[in-house]
Amino acid sequence: MMQFxxxxxxxxxxxxxxxxxxxxxxxxxxxxxxxxxxxxTIGAYFALLLVGVMGAGIGTLGPVAFGWPLLLSILxxxxxxxxxxxxxxxxxxxxxxxxxxxxxxxxxxxxxLSLMGRNLVTLIAGGEPQYYAFFIPKAFELLPxxxxxxxxxxxxxxxVIAFVALFLFMxxxxxxRQMRAVSENPTLAQINGIDVRAVIRWTWIxxxxxxxVAGVLLAHNTQLRPEMGFDMLxxxxxxxILGGASNLYGTILGALxxxxxxxxxxxxxxxxxxxxxTFMVMLAVLLVRPQGLLGEKE
Amino acid sequence: xxxxxxxxxxxxxxxxxxxxxxxxxNLQWGFTGLFNxxxxxxxxxxxxxxxxxxxxxxxxxxxxxxxxxxxxGFIGAMVTSGVAALIVGFVTLRLREDFLAISTFGIAxxxxxxxxxxxxxxxxxxxxYSLPQPLSGISDSNLVDNILYLILCLAIIGAVYWxxxxxxxxxxxxxxxxxxxxxxxxAALGKNVFAIRLQSFVVGSAVMGLAGAMQAxxxxxxxxxxxxxxxxxxxxVMLIVGGSGNNLGxxxxxxxxxxxxxxxEQVIGAILPASLNAExxxxxxxxxxxxxxxxxxxxxxxxxREKRIVSREAxxx
Numbered sequence: 001m002m003q004f005x006x007x008x009x010x011x012x013x014x015x016x017x018x019x020x021x022x023x024x025x026x027x028x029x030x031x032x033x034x035x036x037x038x039x040x041t042i043g044a045y046f047a048l049l050l051v052g053v054m055g056a057g058i059g060t061l062g063p064v065a066f067g068w069p070l071l072l073s074i075l076x077x078x079x080x081x082x083x084x085x086x087x088x089x090x091x092x093x094x095x096x097x098x099x100x101x102x103x104x105x106x107x108x109x110x111x112x113l114s115l116m117g118r119n120l121v122t123l124i125a126g127g128e129p130q131y132y133a134f135f136i137p138k139a140f141e142l143l144p145x146x147x148x149x150x151x152x153x154x155x156x157x158x159x160v161i162a163f164v165a166l167f168l169f170m171x172x173x174x175x176x177r178q179m180r181a182v183s184e185n186p187t188l189a190q191i192n193g194i195d196v197r198a199v200i201r202w203t204w205i206x207x208x209x210x211x212x213v214a215g216v217l218l219a220h221n222t223q224l225r226p227e228m229g230f231d232m233l234x235x236x237x238x239x240x241i242l243g244g245a246s247n248l249y250g251t252i253l254g255a256l257x258x259x260x261x262x263x264x265x266x267x268x269x270x271x272x273x274x275x276x277x278t279f280m281v282m283l284a285v286l287l288v289r290p291q292g293l294l295g296e297k298e
Numbered sequence: 299x300x301x302x303x304x305x306x307x308x309x310x311x312x313x314x315x316x317x318x319x320x321x322x323x324n325l326q327w328g329f330t331g332l333f334n335x336x337x338x339x340x341x342x343x344x345x346x347x348x349x350x351x352x353x354x355x356x357x358x359x360x361x362x363x364x365x366x367x368x369x370x371g372f373i374g375a376m377v378t379s380g381v382a383a384l385i386v387g388f389v390t391l392r393l394r395e396d397f398l399a400i401s402t403f404g405i406a407x408x409x410x411x412x413x414x415x416x417x418x419x420x421x422x423x424x425x426x427y428s429l430p431q432p433l434s435g436i437s438d439s440n441l442v443d444n445i446l447y448l449i450l451c452l453a454i455i456g457a458v459y460w461x462x463x464x465x466x467x468x469x470x471x472x473x474x475x476x477x478x479x480x481x482x483x484x485a486a487l488g489k490n491v492f493a494i495r496l497q498s499f500v501v502g503s504a505v506m507g508l509a510g511a512m513q514a515x516x517x518x519x520x521x522x523x524x525x526x527x528x529x530x531x532x533x534x535v536m537l538i539v540g541g542s543g544n545n546l547g548x549x550x551x552x553x554x555x556x557x558x559x560x561x562x563e564q565v566i567g568a569i570l571p572a573s574l575n576a577e578x579x580x581x582x583x584x585x586x587x588x589x590x591x592x593x594x595x596x597x598x599x600x601x602x603r604e605k606r607i608v609s610r611e612a613x614x615x
Contacts, residue, residue, distance in 0.1 A: 032396040034335075034403075095595055104333050107399055108534060109594055111335065115531055116587035119580035234407055237400045272415035276408035283389050283401065290393060 002146050004263035010152045010221075011235075012259025013159035016252045017214035018229075019236040020166065021207025023251045026240065027183040028203045029093070031106035036211060036236060037229035038117030042084060043212025044219040044228065045125050046077035051132050058133045058220075063150035065135035066220055073132075074216050078209040085208040086201060088113065114230065121226040129223040155217045162210055163252065170248070175202055183246075234275050235262065238282040244295020253293055257281070300441065307444045309560060314451035315513045317552030320536045321458055322505030324548040328537060328604070329466055330498040331478035333395055336386070336402030337506055337533050339409040342525035343382050344375035344507025345514035346413065349426040351375075352515060356426065360418045368432040372511045379507025380500050382409075387499040391492060406530065413522040425521025432515055451512060455549065458505055462545050465501075474498055475543075528583065532559070535590045541600030550601060559586065 018040050025033040050073040051058060059067025092109055137149040170176040175198070181189040182199045190196055215229060222228070235258050243254025258278050265277045285293070319341060326332040348371030351364050382405075390401040413420045420426070433446045465471050476484040477491050485491045514520045532555065540551015562585055566578045593600070 026396075032400055034399075092591055092595075101594070101598075104331070104395065104399075105594055105598070107333065107396060108538070109591060111531060111534070112587040112590040115528065116584045119583040119587075122580045123577055123584070234404050238404070241397060241400065273408075273411055275404075276411045279404040279408055282404070286393065286397075287389060 004267040008260035008263030016255035034110040035113040037233040039211040040215030040229035043081040044215035046080040047073040244292030250294030318509040320548040320552040322502040326502035328543040333399040336406035338529040339406030340379040340503040340506040341510035343379040344510030347375040347378040348511035375511035376504040380504035383503030541602035543604030547602030
């Protein structure tokens with residue numbers, strides 16, 4: 001009966017990891033990045049590349065069906081994806097920013113990138129589903145009536161570690177404080193000598209790295225497909241808006257709501273409408289609270 | 299000779315669906331600044347409405363099979379997509395512009411899920427077939443029928459173009475551009491920004507629905523596969539390339555980009571072997587993405603620039 005809670009939290013962890021990148025580009029670069037889904041996808045495929053090159057499978061770690069080879073591949077994919085994202089920013093978004101393009105132009109460019117990215121992945125890696133490794137998930141009963149796979153617990157643990165690291169980065173490091181300053185008031189931040197270019201670089205790197213983690217874990221749990229990230233776009237956006245777009249913790253809370261809603265929809269036999277139901281929940285919340293759950297009024 | 303002519307007619311008929319949709323988007327985005335990422339959703343609503351109203355009865359659907367005359371299908375399509383836009387717009391047009399983008403994107407996805415899963419209305423993945431083609435069977439020749447349909451399409455486009463030109467030149471049209479340029483200033487002048495945005499959104503979406511109905515009845519078949527997010531993207535590329543804020547530019551953009559799209563299909567199809575069909579489709583999408591990126595970077599105003607429209611009473615030095 002309560003099974004959906006466990007399922008919902010796992011998908012919430014993945015949604016939140018992906019949505020933090022959207023939240024950061026939204027608050028610091030000030031546009032809704034429609035290409036975020038493809039960052040997840042590219043990250044997952046980069047990891048597949050290293051898994052294939054190493055040829056050692058993905059290992060195991062106790063009862064968990066992945067180990068150091070996959071974790072190493074995640075690190076590699078984080079670096080590779082960050083480089084791709086920085087190059088794209090340099091080629092497309094920076095010239096647009098420099099000519100003071102309106103926000104919508106940036107969104108449209110991202111929309112185009114999303115389609116191109118998806119099709120480039122299809123061209124290079126093929127359109128068929130792929131897997132890091134085959135494994136048979138061995139579920140055990142965590143609480144009466146709630147079955148979980150050890151990998152799910154590992155996914156939640158990795159997500160929590162990532163959130164704590166992000167929190168420490170944003171509050172304890174100089175770059176983190178600079179990022180928050182730019183997100184509050186870019187002009188004032190620049191006047192105070194903050195290197196906005198460096199802030200933008202770190203925005204992309206952190207967003208892409210967390211999205212890569214999300215992409216790899218999602219692919220491990222399901223499969224690699226060129227559309228895997230695109231299918232996550234709406235839940236990620238919904239989490240962002242629901243939580244209050246200007247608030248990182250709101251995004252995590254929003255992801256929890258979305259993940260649980262999806263799981264409830266599936267448990268009610270409405271799997272085909274999952275995305276639509278999530279979306280309607282988001283619209284309903286916005287009608288009552290336009291600034292989102294934890295957002296401040298503009 | 300005749301085969302070339304029939305290919306050309308076929309091409310122009312499809313171009314007219316795209317151009318008409320682009321014209322609808324131009325009202326929303328070009329003149330009012332509403333970033334509608336759900337174009338394909340409104341197009342699909344129109345197509346399915348006309349399919350239900352004009353199509354034959356199917357054994358497995360609740361309603362439909364009404365077999366009505368095609369103009370009723372077209373009008374019905376405008377009504378349902380307009381009503382859908384009214385509901386969507388009412389919820390989302392008060393939000394920030396990028397929230398509108400995300401919301402319309404979500405609406406289009408939700409509509410696609412309905413077409414796939416609500417089988418007693420839409421027949422799901424099987425699609426609705428054997429829709430009557432308007433003006434078919436008037437003559438003995440398929441080509442003549444198609445030419446007549448093309449003339450009908452051009453007449454509809456001409457009527458919408460004429461109406462839109464009048465609308466954007468009217469005081470109402472000036473308010474649209476005022477809202478696009480500075481929403482706060484427009485509100486300060488006592489304009490009801492929300493109501494006017496909603497009107498522009500509804501009218502534009504109704505035109506998109508009409509174009510969808512015209513396509514559905516011409517092909518005689520609708521299925522969820524015909525309404526993918528790529529369509530929204532194509533329409534945006536058409537508008538940006540043609541010239542956002544210029545109705546003639548919107549029509550031209552539809553023709554030019556549809557031409558490039560069809561031409562690239564021929565070229566890539568000739569170069570790549572048939573076994574690489576899926577790859578060929580991917581190459582084309584990457585190409586059209588590049589066209590958009592280059593247009594945004596190097597000619598953001600498009601082929602035809604927006605005309606400066608001011609009131610006759612205004613005297614500018």
